[in-house]
Amino acid sequence: MKQVLIAALITLFLLVGGVALTFAFQTPEDNPRVFNMEDAEREELAYRVETVRSADELISGGIDLLMANAPREEQAAVRPVLSTVRANLAKLGQITEREENNRMVDESVNALRAINAPSMQTAIYRLADHHDLRLRVRWEPDMEKVNTGWEVYQQNCSTCHGANGDGDQITPEGLSVFPRDFTGQSHRSRSVVFKFNTSDRPDMLALDEDLRKTIREGLPGTPMPGFSDFSDEELDAVIEFIKTFGYAAWKFNHPSGAGISVPEIPADFNSPESVDTGRELFVSRGCQACHGDVENGGPPLANQVTDWVYHGELRPIVPRDYAHDPIRRPAIEDMFKTIRLGVKGTPMLANNISDDDTWDLIAYVLHVKQLGIEGKVKLQERPAEAEATPAPAH
Numbered sequence: 001m002k003q004v005l006i007a008a009l010i011t012l013f014l015l016v017g018g019v020a021l022t023f024a025f026q027t028p029e030d031n032p033r034v035f036n037m038e039d040a041e042r043e044e045l046a047y048r049v050e051t052v053r054s055a056d057e058l059i060s061g062g063i064d065l066l067m068a069n070a071p072r073e074e075q076a077a078v079r080p081v082l083s084t085v086r087a088n089l090a091k092l093g094q095i096t097e098r099e100e101n102n103r104m105v106d107e108s109v110n111a112l113r114a115i116n117a118p119s120m121q122t123a124i125y126r127l128a129d130h131h132d133l134r135l136r137v138r139w140e141p142d143m144e145k146v147n148t149g150w151e152v153y154q155q156n157c158s159t160c161h162g163a164n165g166d167g168d169q170i171t172p173e174g175l176s177v178f179p180r181d182f183t184g185q186s187h188r189s190r191s192v193v194f195k196f197n198t199s200d201r202p203d204m205l206a207l208d209e210d211l212r213k214t215i216r217e218g219l220p221g222t223p224m225p226g227f228s229d230f231s232d233e234e235l236d237a238v239i240e241f242i243k244t245f246g247y248a249a250w251k252f253n254h255p256s257g258a259g260i261s262v263p264e265i266p267a268d269f270n271s272p273e274s275v276d277t278g279r280e281l282f283v284s285r286g287c288q289a290c291h292g293d294v295e296n297g298g299p300p301l302a303n304q305v306t307d308w309v310y311h312g313e314l315r316p317i318v319p320r321d322y323a324h325d326p327i328r329r330p331a332i333e334d335m336f337k338t339i340r341l342g343v344k345g346t347p348m349l350a351n352n353i354s355d356d357d358t359w360d361l362i363a364y365v366l367h368v369k370q371l372g373i374e375g376k377v378k379l380q381e382r383p384a385e386a387e388a389t390p391a392p393a394h
């Protein structure tokens with residue numbers, strides 16, 4: 001009886017232990033990506049977050065802390081302007097725009113410059129830098145979404161974009177378009193780049209709306225498929241997850257505003273006159289220099305474009321042949337944004353042109369596309385896509 005009891009106890013112990021062990025080891029194995037976050041990145045961020053936190057404390061402690069640390073003679077000199085500086089710094093904590101932050105700091109420093117208080121000036125600048133950093137922190141991953149997103153990603157995206165998000169998973173021969181690297185390592189600039197980024201601030205990354213559109217609708221003419229059957233929850237989760245590949249970049253460069261706005265499509269859009277004006281603009285604005293004389297079957301400029309590196313080689317990005325290549329963002333409003341803002345991370349730069357000119361250019365591009373559909377423009381001789389320019393030594 002005793003033996004049976006002991007045996008039962010041992011079994012129970014093993015069972016409980018087994019269950020506990022399973023739980024203890026489950027999370028990292030279930031979600032290797034989240035637990036393998038680059039150590040260096042973590043350290044850097046931990047440091048920066050800590051800096052930001054202490055800046056917040058400094059701001060709430062305000063000028064008194066700065067005063068206590070300033071040399072005696074400065075303290076005496078500062079006293080007359082103290083209330084102005086105090087009021088300005090108190091406002092810093094509530095400011096949410098970087099420009100205003102900087103203006104407020106300049107005001108405070110100028111007041112101190114007038115009375116020669118160099119150590120206080122330095123301290124205020126340092127405080128302002130820290131505060132600026134705090135204003136830049138625009139994103140923290142929502143771990144619940146990240147975990148769901150990891151599953152969605154593994155099932156639908158990693159075959160192309162790679163388990164590490166570096167897009168180096170498949171390199172189909174003869175393909176000029178490679179899966180996006182979400183870590184940023186394969187772009188010449190060594191930074192996270194999304195081609196379709198309609199944020200109104202050029203220093204910020206793509207809007208969630210841009211990513212949603214790409215994932216829902218896909219990118220025609222490339223292997224990137226559309227996932228129209230994703231629920232809103234799956235879509236949001238996978239977006240949250242792919243941001244973790246470029247954690248630091250997203251953290252400090254997450255857009256917070258809206259995208260650029262598109263004016264109403266004019267009533268005479270697509271008229272023969274607007275196509276003619278568009279044709280002229282296409283030459284005078286330099287579009288033809290890259291895209292070629294598409295309307296007359298001219299090929300796009302070959303291999304001049306090599307911004308993305310795959311397997312150590314720079315790869316060409318070939319300008320669109322409007323007559324035959326699908327346009328990735330084909331909606332007219334989206335083309336407006338693309339022509340205005342450019343295709344990020346490619347030589348197709350932003351264009352500072354009027355609304356009217358933009359509409360005329362779109363009308364011309366669509367006109368050429370129509371000629372292609374009707375078979376009036378011959379398929380062009382393609383530039384040798386496989387012959388990528390070798391990567392330069394760094």
Ligand code: HEC
Pocket residue numbers: 152153156157158159160161177178179180193194195196197211214215219222223224225227238239242328
């Ligand atoms: C069959 C391969 C393939 C699969 C599967 C795939 N992608 Fe892509 N994806 C691509 C390619 C190729 C590109 C690059 C297209 C380009 O540069 O125009 C791309 C580009 C992207 C971009 C960048 C768009 C931009 O503006 O630069 C995002 C975001 C993206 N994919 C997300 C996803 C997500 C999320 C999934 C899974 C739900 C997924 N992709 C599945 C091939 C794929």
Ligand code: HEC
Pocket residue numbers: 195282285286287288289290291305317318319320326327328329330335338339343346347348349351361365
């Ligand atoms: C320096 C070369 C260059 C110049 C100049 C240039 N483009 Fe492009 N353009 C490109 C490249 C390269 C792409 C393809 C980028 C990609 O999708 O990877 C492109 C793509 C496009 C697209 C397709 C976007 C999509 O959704 O697929 C449009 C439309 C376009 N260009 C219009 C224009 C117009 C209009 C002008 C003149 C105002 C212009 N481009 C000037 C290189 C150029």
